[in-house]
Amino acid sequence: MSPSFTRFSLSVQPEGAFTVLAAARQLAAAGKDVIELEIGDSPYASPEGAVEAGIQAIRDGRTxxxxxxxxxxxxxxxxxxxxxxxxxxxxxxxxxxxxxxxxxxxxxxxxxxxxxxxxxxxxxxxxxxxxxxxxxxxxxxxxxxxxxxxxxxxxxxxxxxxxxxxxxxxxxxxxxxxxxxxxxxxxxxxxxxxxxxxxxxxxxxxxxxxxxxxxxxxxxxxxxxxxxxxxxxxxxxxxxxxxxxxxxxxxxxxxxxxxxxxxxxxxxxxxxxxxxxxxxxxxxxxDRAYRDARIQDFQRKVELLVTGLNGVDGITCLMPGGTFYVFPSVAAICNRVGITSHGLAMYLLEGADDQVGVACLGGECFGEAGAGFLRLSCAQPDERLTAAVSFIAEASTRTPRIESYLDAYPEFRSAELYSLD
Ligand SMILES: Cc1ncc(COP(=O)(O)O)c(C=O)c1O
Structure with missing residues (x-):
């Protein structure tokens, strides 16, 4: 017999980014072109000074x-x-x-x-x-x-x-x-x-x-x-x-x-x-100069994504004060088609297209206060960010496709309208 688990362990919710990451990687392995904007990880190599010092420390027996x-x-x-x-x-x-x-x-x-x-x-x-x-x-x-x-x-x-x-x-x-x-x-x-x-x-x-x-x-x-x-x-x-x-x-x-x-x-x-x-x-x-160069890259990417998303009908996006995430409101899109923001994120990944998908997170992954928003990280080449924006713009107008996705996943139908504030 398996021993019973604690109430605590049964109540734990994992970090949503890792769950969507696993789904995105599975679709990519099956041949889908997935633009991954779900996980908050840097796409850049670790800095040279750190790598060399780490390897040398292992060789020196600091193990x-x-x-x-x-x-x-x-x-x-x-x-x-x-x-x-x-x-x-x-x-x-x-x-x-x-x-x-x-x-x-x-x-x-x-x-x-x-x-x-x-x-x-x-x-x-x-x-x-x-x-x-x-x-x-x-x-x-x-x-x-x-x-x-x-x-x-x-x-x-x-x-x-x-x-x-x-x-x-x-x-x-x-x-x-x-x-x-x-x-x-x-x-x-x-x-x-x-x-x-x-x-x-x-x-x-x-x-x-x-x-x-x-x-x-x-x-x-x-x-x-x-x-x-x-x-x-x-x-x-x-x-x-x-x-x-x-x-x-x-x-x-x-x-x-x-x-x-x-x-x-x-x-x-x-x-x-x-x-x-x-x-x-x-x-x-x-490695501070390397750090600063990468951070400048991130800032440019954040600006690119925010500008692009603000051009999409139904999306409004504040320029973040910091971080490599953007957090657009998609409440108008969700309200129009009757989908939750988590449902919209899953639709963009799985349902919107057979060949291409965008992986991002519904704001609900960060608590109910995040509902009505998506979180996208900027850790992709610029052209992939631009492609993601075009894809989201196009996919969010494919109403019949959204409807059939909601028929397959009724749990993503929204029960009430999000605030447009
Ligand atoms: C707010 C916040 N806290 C903690 C962490 C965890 O970072 P670390 O990789 O250093 O454990 C993250 C990573 O995404 C984060 O965004």
Whole structure:
């Protein structure tokens, strides 16, 4: 007999991008030309300095266990880097290594949340927040991000949460924001810091897109007075350094918080591979010009996609403040043909054409607040992005084909109209 699974494990929803990625790869293997705009991964090679240092470190035998908190040379390189890039004043001891940024969601929740604690999450939101909060039996309290506010966090909602929730304990902040591309301003962060300062409230500041801000520069909550003690800020090499498969990231916080994250890392992971950290340190020292060139490519692609999508009947798309995602409203198309935005995404992949498909995500993959939108990543050659826009424009007018897709998949019929705001 198979033992029964926990209620938690049965409730976990995977990151939708990986599910659509699997479906897209299956169709591509069967011969379909799929333009893949679903996964938030860089199409570029990892930088040369990192690759060489990583290979050399393996040759040098840096292949044993290392300290759970990370190698001292990696932590020192990160501290110098974030001080220079983000204006922090931290030491190597304020840094902990991790296998990407995602792990820190779980460690943060283990460090700060008890059952039934309230956690404010701005939504749409990165999908794995829900599982990590649920893992601790804590409660997710949602604050909707709105296109009319350029998807910036609402301080009124923060105030209400702190004053009215039975056990307000944590806030998940993500800026630049996946999936909307919204960026919190320095004034937003100062206001947030003023609200939480001195309370028994911890902030998880998820900052994987710190180098992808399209106007001005990135601001972190950590730079606000007193916030080092109350914030765990998570960063990654996955995006701007094109190193997602190396699984390397880090978090920055106070010495007390890092000590607890170190302990939790020890019980869950032992350590991040030393040669990976050596590669990451080399990227920080030697590969910033490469990073910047790739980021300029992303900015051009984002602009190309936004301009193209705004030319499609029924689509309106804000220029994101940051990230390599665009988040167009497709509410008018969905309302016209009676399909959900997730259904529209699946139709574009599977149903619109026998030879060609576009893989992207319905906004619902990021919570109900994302309904009526699509998320497209820009990680494809320019001509493929242009082809995707033409395909979406054409496919969304093929009403009989949409109807027969909905006959085959009635679960994608929308029950009500989306707001056109
Ligand atoms: C908001 C957000 N947090 C965390 C992650 C996880 O990144 P990593 O590859 O560093 O684990 C991503 C990746 O898409 C993300 O968009």
């Amino acid at each position: 044993s266990y290392g300290p759970s908190v990370g190698l001292s040379e990696f932590r020192a390189a990160v501290a110098d880097y974030v001080n220079e890039e983000h204006g922090f004043s931290v030491e190597a001891e304020h840094v902990i290594a991790g296998p990407g940024a995602k792990t820190f969601e779980q460690l943060f929740c283990e460090a700060f949340l008890e059952a039934d604690d309230g956690v404010l999450v701005f939504s749409p939101h990165f999908p794995t927040y829900a599982a990590n909060i649920a893992r601790r039996g804590a409660r997710m309290v949602l604050s909707s991000l709105r296109a009319a506010d350029a998807f910036r966090p609402s301080l009124d909602d923060v105030r209400r949460f702190l004053e009215e929730d039975a056990r307000p304990k944590a806030i998940f902040l993500n800026s630049p924001h996946n999936p909307t591309g919204g960026v919190a301003t320095e004034a937003d962060l100062a206001g947030l810091a003023d609200l939480v300062r001195g309370r028994d409230v911890a902030v998880f500041s998820d900052e994987p897109y710190d180098c992808m801000v399209w106007a001005g520069r990135h601001h972190s909550l950590l730079a606000q007075p007193g916030m080092l003690e109350q914030t765990v800020a998570a960063y990654t090499f996955s995006k701007s350094f094109s190193m997602s498969g190396w699984r390397l990231g880090y978090a920055v916080s106070s010495l007390e918080n890092i000590a607890v994250l170190d302990l939790l890392t020890n019980t869950a992971l032992s350590c991040v591979p030393p040669f990976t950290q050596i590669a990451g340190a080399a990227a920080l020292w030697h």
